[in-house]
Amino acid sequence: MTMLWLSIGTLLLIALWFLSLPLRRARAIHDWQQGFETDDRAEEQNLAVYERRLAALESACERGEVDVARFEESRHELERNLLEDTEARRRVPLRNPLAGRFVIPLVITALIAATVTGYRWVGANGDLALYAVVQEVLNSPGASPENLIVRLEEQAESQPDNPKVWALLFPLYQKVGQPDRSIRALERLIELEGRRADLLAQLAQLKFYVAGGSLTYEVQALVDETLDKDPRQPTVLGMLGVEAFDDGRYEQAIGYWRRALAGFEDSASAEAIRKGIAVAEQRLEQSANEAGLVVD
Incomplete structure (x- = not known):
């Protein structure tokens, strides 16, 4: 049991390290993005291109190569293209790199709570307790089927819906010469596991011998x-x-x-x-x- 929780704790620490990684890297990414935006000359280059094209268009109009109507149309098109490029390159102001730092502890807390709750809900906590009891009895001096039955009956009271408890109990009852208890334990196992052919067969065999082979x-x-x-x-x-x-x-x-x-x-x-x-x-x-x- 201790090793299991140590393993779960280790995996949680690894998960928390990855969860906190974006927050720890936020300052470096913020500084890099800010430097990139500061050095970006794309808007100045677009404006220079616009001014060159407008100057060429004005020169053509003065030389009579384009009429006034064509000049106005071309100038409006240049202005529209410049405006579209400017809008497309408009950036949202960078947020503080520490913004959202309070979300990380909330996520970490939720992850730990979900892990513990999920394990207790769908995990094999009862099976581990059962295994620990069996090992404790088997490794103790003077271990006997009777001692194991006493401990398993305690488990049957604390986790009556665990089929593995009854699967261990019914053959032990049979071994120590308590067929009636063995039958009741097996019937409880069938209630939990369903009317499987192998379990029904063992129940039929038990009742057959209790009835004197009839x-x-x-x-x-x-x-x-x-x-x-x-x-x-x-x-x-x-x-x-x-x-x-x-x-x-x-x-x-x-x-x-x-x-x-x-x-x-x-x-x-x-x-x-x-x-x-x-x-x-x-x-x-x-x-x-x-x-x-x-x-x-």
Whole structure:
């Protein structure tokens, strides 16, 4: 947590340095612009050009090369061009280089407030607190699942809408032999995360074992909903394989477990499924042999 705020503070200092850069460079830019305008001779050059052209036009009129009407028209055109050039080059007086300096502190204050507020609103402050609690328990002498559960329950009270709290709690409850609490924690997680197939599958499995390995109406409803969302959901397929195996339907158990095998990512679960398939195949072969003996 400390490192995070140090990082945020460092980034803020860099941002503030860039924000104050225009104010720190304002005096040099003001002096350069003022010097440029002072040395600019464009208006004098335009006026000199106008005077030369007017003098040439007057000489032509005196020699009779242009009549009076043409002379007046040309003189008005020269005056109009001079006026347009003058208007186009008119400059706004330079402002004081320190003008607007009070805006910078306001912007800096607003930036800091927006950063802190934005982080608390959309940041992972709760997740960081949760991580700190887990690390504290795991690194303490005599760390145990029970100690971790106590601390996580405190987090569940302070941040009940953080799904990561319940995602940590429900397997811990199951590990220490508290299936009812595990089910309630998982149901809370589903409320927050939505009825995802993987979460529904774990809930169905929990309730299946609480019911003594029986496909109750509630468990079957969860199974149907899960498979409707994901027909290849491995947890549910594995559970259905267990139920079929315990009921002596070995061929059906093998079918469920083979479908489940493709969905398990961890090698331990996949190996357990393979062993289950091997046992089911032996039982199936044994049943077939016994049936053959009876017929004979």
